Amino acid sequence: MAFxxxxxxxVRSFGDIERxxxxxxxxxxxxxxxxxxxxxxxxxxxxxxxxxxxxxxxYGCVLYGTRVLSYLRDGSIKLTTGGYSTQSTTMFxxxxxxxxxxxxxxxxxxxxxQYEIKKYYIVGSxxxxxxxxxxxxxxxxxxxxxxxxxVVNRELTKVKRAVYKxxxxxxxxxxxxxxxxxxxxxxxxxxxxxxxxxxxxEKPETIGEDRYLEVLSALCASYWRGQTxxxxxxxxxxxxxxxxIVEMEIGMKQR
Numbered sequence: 001m002a003f004x005x006x007x008x009x010x011v012r013s014f015g016d017i018e019r020x021x022x023x024x025x026x027x028x029x030x031x032x033x034x035x036x037x038x039x040x041x042x043x044x045x046x047x048x049x050x051x052x053x054x055x056x057x058x059y060g061c062v063l064y065g066t067r068v069l070s071y072l073r074d075g076s077i078k079l080t081t082g083g084y085s086t087q088s089t090t091m092f093x094x095x096x097x098x099x100x101x102x103x104x105x106x107x108x109x110x111x112x113x114q115y116e117i118k119k120y121y122i123v124g125s126x127x128x129x130x131x132x133x134x135x136x137x138x139x140x141x142x143x144x145x146x147x148x149x150x151v152v153n154r155e156l157t158k159v160k161r162a163v164y165k166x167x168x169x170x171x172x173x174x175x176x177x178x179x180x181x182x183x184x185x186x187x188x189x190x191x192x193x194x195x196x197x198x199x200x201x202e203k204p205e206t207i208g209e210d211r212y213l214e215v216l217s218a219l220c221a222s223y224w225r226g227q228t229x230x231x232x233x234x235x236x237x238x239x240x241x242x243x244x245i246v247e248m249e250i251g252m253k254q255r
Contacts, residue, residue, distance in 0.1 A: 014071040017059040061096040076131040085110040160241040193218045
């Protein structure tokens with residue numbers, strides 16, 4: 001581990017961290033003649049991993065100079081990265097979070113979540129305070145930033161793909177079932193094929209069934225070796241139906 005060769009102690013509640021503080025003898029170290037209250041959480045040589053007393057009602061888990069997590073007597077926890085959303089901070093916070101909670105890094109940001117409900121919160125420089133963390137309905141007091149991820153809008157994608165289904169049914173029957181070669185496109189107008197292809201990709205509803213064979217020829221003509229039905233289907237879905245992106249909360253799933 002980056003924050004120590006080994007870390008064999010964890011705290012999961014206010015009682016755990018209070019007992020750890022009271023049972024740990026301070027390391028003998030002075031700063032400008034003043035005795036420092038350093039109580040390592042792990043090996044006594046790992047002074048950068050320690051527990052500290054903020055007040056009678058608050059104890060903190062410190063990594064280097066950052067109080068990453070604090071337990072309060074009122075049943076709440078206080079989380080912060082101090083600006084260091086690193087893997088070391090993530091691993092240390094994971095070791096100090098309450099039972100049923102964990103930490104992970106997603107796209108460079110540190111997230112905490114409950115195993116059961118998969119409700120994610122971003123931990124940043126500003127303290128994130130969570131009450132009732134031992135229940136299924138934790139209450140975020142302050143600093144709540146619910147992370148999102150960019151996903152394909154499946155509902156809209158299904159609607160768009162439905163527009164192409166009649167043409168794809170025609171193309172599949174023509175190319176695979178009947179096993180007939182696709183005719184060569186008309187070259188009297190050099191740009192006609194490109195215009196037809198663009199029109200079909202952008203506005204398929206404007207192309208009638210009577211022009212499906214012409215469209216199929218235009219799509220195959222864009223590659224000198226031609227295309228199979230699966231390649232045409234993949235191209236239509238890739239270029240025309242999956243570019244609608246929405247923001248969705250991490251941990252949630254689309255139907």
